[in-house]
Amino acid sequence: xxxxxxxxxxxxxxxxxxxxxxxxxxxxxxxxxxxxxxxxxxxxxxxxxxxxxxxxxxxxxxxxxxxxxxxxxxxxxxxxxxxxxxxxxxxxxxxxxxxxxxxxxxxxxxxxxx
Amino acid sequence: xxxxxxxxxxxxxxxxxxxxxxxxxxxxxxxxxxxxxxxxxxxxxxxxxxxxxxxxxxxxxxxxxxxxxxxxxxxxxxxxxxxxxxxxxxxxxxxxxxxxxxxxxxxxxxxxx
Numbered sequence: 001x002x003x004x005x006x007x008x009x010x011x012x013x014x015x016x017x018x019x020x021x022x023x024x025x026x027x028x029x030x031x032x033x034x035x036x037x038x039x040x041x042x043x044x045x046x047x048x049x050x051x052x053x054x055x056x057x058x059x060x061x062x063x064x065x066x067x068x069x070x071x072x073x074x075x076x077x078x079x080x081x082x083x084x085x086x087x088x089x090x091x092x093x094x095x096x097x098x099x100x101x102x103x104x105x106x107x108x109x110x111x112x113x114x
Numbered sequence: 115x116x117x118x119x120x121x122x123x124x125x126x127x128x129x130x131x132x133x134x135x136x137x138x139x140x141x142x143x144x145x146x147x148x149x150x151x152x153x154x155x156x157x158x159x160x161x162x163x164x165x166x167x168x169x170x171x172x173x174x175x176x177x178x179x180x181x182x183x184x185x186x187x188x189x190x191x192x193x194x195x196x197x198x199x200x201x202x203x204x205x206x207x208x209x210x211x212x213x214x215x216x217x218x219x220x221x222x223x224x225x226x227x
Contacts, residue, residue, distance in 0.1 A: 032214070034214060041220070041221075042220050042221070043118070043205045043207070043218030043219050043220050043221050044157065044205070044218045045218070046214065046215075046216040046217070046218075049214055087157065089157070091214075100145070100147040100159060100162035100169075100170065100207070100209075100214075100215050101159050101162065101170050101172070102157075102159055102215075103159075104156045104157040104158070105156065106155070106156050107156075
């Protein structure tokens, strides 16, 4: 069964304290792995797409990496405004289905204290 | 900045009633999606829609659910006879290129009593 697991469930950091969030997956053929940010009461906001092992993407203080079994979202010198829930999702399978059929993890709730 | 909008923000209904959740995707987007998130649970895919037809649907999207694009701007999700377990946040999303759902709406919280 295709599955996505994120850890930790919650992470509290001090401003400037770098850390990483983990997303491990077991899927029947990875078509893509996606990171989203979700603020309370809002819809997910797209951050990154990764397609193959070894790929890396960066945006401001965030950097996403991908291996054959997991992805990491590295947060460098976080600020309070980085506080949010970070969702990982994968598109699985070797079929021609729509890219909307994503399997989400439960997310990591990040809190950054000033 | 263009955005996906959803109405209402909160819908309360009695079990067995029909509800219609409305979404206005970004104007030049062609691919549309619905997801749901039960409180404390994962976001789950419901359906994707392109060229006025369903391109894919999940096991959750049974005969009680339907989608429609009644005009050039709205995209709706109808639940024919709501159940208690349909209580969730429902998100609409859209995409220009048919790939990843990049733009999500703020969601409609559906409460079934």
